[in-house]
Amino acid sequence: MAAHWWPRLRRDIALALLGSAVLASAEAGSVDAGRRSFGLHCQSCHGSPPDKLLIPAVLKGANAPALIRAAIQNQSQMARLASLSDSDLANIASYLAHPATTDVDRVLDWAEQRYPALLSPHAATSFAEGFLYRGYAGGVYIGFNSAQAYFLDSRTGGGPQPLGSLAAFLQQAEAAGF
Structure with missing residues (x-):
């Protein structure tokens, strides 16, 4: 017997994904990609994770790619970073805002808040057979x-059902403040 909430969950997810396609906001930044970019371009001067006491101004870039772009343009020692794309800066800004998490954790935290009757109590993220879950x-x-x-x-006996891409859900999570 299929659960009565499954069609509603799939409909809600489809509507959320459709809504993300028409959002006027910028692309969601990836914490994981931002961590890599920060390591390549910023870590040698700003530390990893960024040292809040040594360079508090770095944290102003959290979720603010435009401030990072302005710093690059106004600091001569950062001129070599002028070629970083808007996407790179959005990723770095997301990493600065969430240095201790991952994209998957952000989406799962959002999903737990959005569907508390289904996704509770809060669970730790685990890894098995190629899945973070x-x-x-x-x-x-x-x-x-x-x-x-x-x-x-597991009550329905079927296998895993695809829901959509991590990138699409990450847009929804970021729009909700995760």
Whole structure:
């Protein structure tokens, strides 16, 4: 017997993804890509993670790629970074805002808040068989394999059901402040 909430969850997710396609806001920054970019371009001067006491101005770049661009343009020692793309800067800004998390954790935290009746209590992120996932009461799982999201309800006996891309869900999570 299929759960009554499954069609509603799929509809809500489809509407959220459709809504993300028409958002006027900038592309969501990836914490994971930002961590890599920060390591390549910023870490030698700013430390990793950025030293809040040594360089507090760096943290003003959290979720503010325009401030990072302005710093690059106004600091002669950062001129070599002028070729960084808007996407690179959005990723670095996301990393500065969330240095201790991952993109998957941001999306799962958002999903837990959005669907508390289904995705509770809060669970730690685990890894098994190529999936980063969280398991919830009643045998419900949300997981990510590469850049794809999956849903599994162990009560129905089926396999993981694809939900959409990590990038699409990350846009929704970022729009909600995660």
